[in-house]
Amino acid sequence: MGEAHGTERNTGGRPLPSYYGDRAGPAGRGAGQQPGEASGAPPALRVRGLRKRFGEQEAVAGIDLELPAGHFAGLVGPNGAGKTTTLSMVTGLLRPDEGLVEIVGRDVWSDPVGVKSRIGVLPEGLRLFERLSGRELLTFTGRLRGLPVRDVDLRATQLLDVLDLSAAQHKLVVDYSTGMRKKIGLAAALLHNPEVLFLDEPFEGVDPVSAQVIRGVLERYTATGGTVVFSSHVMELVESLCDWVAVMAAGRIVAHGPLAEVRGEAGTLQDAFLSLVGADRRSAGDLDWLGGGPK
């Protein structure tokens, strides 16, 4: 979520979402306020009219999204589509210019206690406290989240074990490899047993072995009712992991829903994605000289 900057610009005098939702914020934004109308259970994530502008550029141009609980959801889109900005705003790390975000029926800005204890976050491009050892990082995170010391110790030990980090638990995170950092970040995000997990590019720069470990943990997590929202460029990965997909392009959601629905007639998610974002495979006709060596 390295795009988290310039939040105070261009609000145009609109009331900003605030942690004190009773005083400011987009309360009472039309219909769709009652969570989980259909099933009775609130959706894992509900977004209405979410916008964010950085100077002249509209990073997120009005997003509406509703993700039912218990899914493994992928947020896909080309670079600069606004995935990171969206995830930052959804998790309360970046203040939107306008819009409503509800997680499990609770407003991110008016009910931070309810939301922050129910979500786990693994941002991309933001650091951890790297001068702590892996175990210390988990211990401090658990204690900051108000978990009992005994539970923190037990969960940290199990997470380190499952994520294959036990041998490196006393090493400083600054000396970890990329894969190890992602894994310790995931452990910190899972420690308080959140209902919804937001992961920004969790597989970026991760070796296949670590990727498999992360994948196993996430699959186990969704099998027990947890919801995962993760962003990625790698369509094959999203296709093999997710049962629900949202495609972003130029700050908007261009398609969302169950994987089969989004894929539609296209053979693969990759093809569906390219046609959705308007980047169908161009012919390389201009490069007809290329190949076969000098002629």
Add this chain to the structure above:
Amino acid sequence: MTVSGPLATGSPLPPGPAAPAPGERAAPVTATFVRLKLAVLRNGVRQSRGRTVSWCIGVGLAMLYALGNGAGMIALRGSVYAPAAAVTMAAVLAIGWSVMPLFFFGGDDTLDPTRLAMLPLRPRPLIVALLTSSMIGAGPLFTLLVGTGAVVAVAHGVAGTVVAVPAVILLLAICAALSRGVAAANTRLLTSRKGRDLALLSGLIVAVGAQLVNLALSSLSSHHDLHRVTSVTSVLRWIPPASAVDAVQSVSDGAYGRAAAQLALAVIVLAVVLRWWYTTLHRLMMSPDSSTLQPAPDSTERKGSSRPPLLARLLPARWAASRTATVTERQFRYVARDPRLRASWATGLAVGLLLPLVAVVQHGSVYQCLWTAGLLGLQMYNQFGMDNSAFWTIAATITSRQDAEAELRGRALMLSAVALPYVTVVTCATALLLGKTGALPEVLGMGLAFLGALISTGAYASVRFPYTVAQDNAFGNAAPGNGSLVAFNALGGSVVASAFCLPVLGLDLALHLTGHHALLWTVLPIGAVYALALSVVGLRFTAPRMFERLPEILSAVSGP
């Protein structure tokens, strides 16, 4: 790095067409290394015009200093203190050479022997070549000029002059070998993350060290203290390379036996240092680099043990698990481990000690101790800038004003836990040394009030005016473009905090002006209580603002 050359076998390979005898090999290797060193020097200077100019100015000043120093030593010729000065100079040079690679390792590529590990070189010719190339450059020239001055100061007669030449050569050789040996022995450390962390502190150590030497020299300048110097040098003259320089004096005195012993000692030490260098070099080029090894589970560095943390052992369980205690503990670990935070604290502590020390040496005012409180209190400013984007983990776990207050309180407690005893001890010691114990309560009371004012204003400024801190430079305290914000923080903060101290200062002045000197002790308890109240109110006032501004703070501190 795994070595596949002749070195990898552990014993010399049988001579063949590809491996000429060492005698034939040594000369070309040495010549190559000399050319390499010259090329490195030339290219370093050539990199940019600014660099050329600054290099020339730096070297020019160093040479001027060396010439002045050498001339000063020569001027001491015949003085009763000349031997002591010459011996001290040699010792200082040796210390400088042995410490230098620890701080400026990155500056000289030829210092890192692992770069040569893939080349089919044997350690013995390599040592000759590296030692020779070490003699080239501004440093060796500086040493040569100062060393020559030192021996000229003590050389009398033909015999003295004759011994002076090997003495200077021994001095130079021991210095260079010592420097290379230290570099080789610490290569693993210096090329690691820890080494780079250490290097970030180097500027501070050099600056404070220079100030301490300056203070020591000025306090030793009285005639009485020079006698103490002479007694120290009676030991130093037997420690190489100073012994080589003193051998010239011994010869000039006609004590040939003593001179021979001193020279022999220098030669033995040179041999020992070379042997040590050879062994480390051999081991270094033969063993695989740690980065290629999988650490065994048991050999991993145990930074955080499974023992309960320190605070948990000191405090009742309920308090130790609180957010405040957790934050305090994390901050303590961070000050100890984060190079930028460590540099910032070390500067505060060192300069906070140095300024009262200057007051003591120069018989100044005991009020100089307020600097100590000021420099440590300023650590409260831009608390979150040092976290950089890791602040998101804090933002993600703060769910209420109470959480925000606990976060601020934890940081303030960490600062107070160091600053309170430090300010108290420094103020007491300064007052005692200056013989002004009567002024102790008011100075300490003022100091505490200033500390409290800085903690409360610092917490507010951290929340209201956060800025990102450059990650790669311990002393560049803000990323480009934030300079004015930094100045505003430091200057504005000091002014506002001083204004907050006015009630205590007013009380102090009123007691002085109205002649109630017997009541001056009240400044201490009133200052302490005032500081506590100010901190508590400041943090309580700031906490809801922090809670409200979490995303803005994260945006401001998440710099490159």
